[in-house]
Amino acid sequence: MNKTVQRACQLQGSFKHLTQRHFRSYSTKPLTVLGIETSCDDTTAAVVTSDRKILSEIVRTQHHLHEPLGGIVPTLASTGHMQNLPMVVREALEQANKSINDIDCVAVTRGPGLPPCLSAGMNAAKTLAAVAGKPIVGVHHMEAHALTARLTTENAMGDHLPAPAFPFMTLLVSGGHTLLLQANAVGNYDQLGSTMDDAIGEAIDKASRALGLKWAQGRRGGPGVALEQAALKGDPMRYDSMLPLPLSEREWTKKIGFSFSGLKTAMMRMVERQNITNNEQGVADAAATFQSKCIQHLEQKLRLALDQSIKQQNIPLTALVVSGGVASNNVLRSRLEVLAASYGLPLICPPPKLCTDNGVMIAWAGIERYQAGLIDDYEITTIPKWPIESLKDVVAK
Ligand code: KG4
């Protein structure tokens, strides 16, 4: 048994009793980590090193299974993961030119996500790690989205920026979440705001479906990309008065929180009443107006949060990080870059292919957690509903 595994095994017994002091940089040795992500419909695995090299990334999408059904069906997605996982993991190792013996740790999404999908990935990761005698790290999916910005950083122009140091403001916009966090350290996040109803990606997907848009094809396709493509030829002011800005009433303008369900419902009603789907330009204009309103709502709440953290609390934020599937939207990226600059902050978005769910972000979060001594034991289970602030409890014990 090598020293890393020995130490990991010791930690598995005593981990829960360690104090925060012990977590200081548990490992500074170079690491090669296998990451597995199956929280939704994509089966993905990747091998990443602690010196920020992505050695492989394998993705199997299941769009062809779910598009005809109008959305993700969890049991179908889970069966897809079970079919895909053996070859996806094998290909990730082969593409990286590594065997499982060269891997220092297996990282896997523990939650939040669809329960049967998380279980498929967790069972594969645990079995692999236990048989090969490797430590396992369970990763919070949203922490992984946030930390990806520290692996690879890019602004709206595609320039590479230095990795952001803590603390930074992070907006996570995906199909399941709309979260505004202050990232203080690995495993330490303050939640400043979240959605009260639909996640932004969920609302975008429903709007895309209401417009009758065909899912964009390719490795990173889906309804959100289809809406962005349709909006390219549209006028974002055409339906301005029919789509009200959420939470812009007087009492709400000073609260940090998001809501997309009213906007979504207004969009669906408008599409039906105006018979928009019969008119190509109408579809483009409606897509552009809806997209613009979603971004305007994010901008309004981001300004409140940045005013609070920077101007009122003097928190030395280093960057605005935006991640999650919706952060691959180019209009959103360029508008938030302007907003961040007005606070003297760089906007950091992972490259689009690392904004949507991927194994790379899980491997990287696994590296950051491993280095902080946050290693799990083989009895680890999934947590389908998992508030990100509760990660602090583990660090602080
Ligand atoms: O992070 P992600 O890949 O999966 C979740 O954890 O939910 O995010 C998926 C969401 C979907 O709602 C998808 O339609 C949306 O991100 N999305 C986009 C774009 N690409 C993906 N929304 C708007 N514009 C895009 N380019």
Ligand code: ZN
């Ligand atoms: Zn995600």
